[in-house]
Amino acid sequence: MSCNVFIHFGGDCREALEFYASVFRLEAPEITTYGGAPGGSAPEDSDRVLYAMLPIAGSRMMFSDCPSSFPINKGNNIAISLGFDDKDEIRRVFTELSEGGEVHMPLGETFFSELFCMFTDKFGITWQIS
Secondary structure, three states: OEEEEEEEEOOOHHHHHHHHHHHOOOOOOOOEEOOOOOOOOOHHHOOOEEEEEEEEOOEEEEEEEOOOOOOOOOOOOEEEEEEOOOHHHHHHHHHHHHOOOEEEEEEEOOOOOOOEEEEEOOOOOEEEEO
16 A cells, blocks of 8 residues: 555646655656546646646655646645555545545546545545546
């Protein structure tokens, strides 16, 4: 299992990535845009960052812009991202951790993961599990 931080932005993710890469003396990361993802995106989101990763201090810091239809409030733009090798464990953790919370993306297959979900738990913490 791994635990990483996923930070969401409201359209300025590229700027943040450049800043963090500079501060931590890292090469610019590969960027996947919403427009470059399978299935496409809304035209206004095509240039937004869907995913990028920087290895900061031994951890995978992941970054994305939310779609323009999903407003960002500073403070709720960070998610804890858990990675599992065991699908049954993903299902168990999702079921237990999301109870009483709000599911944003139900557990299912995506183009980047066999099982993925995103939800906010009953304490207001956002989780992404794959």
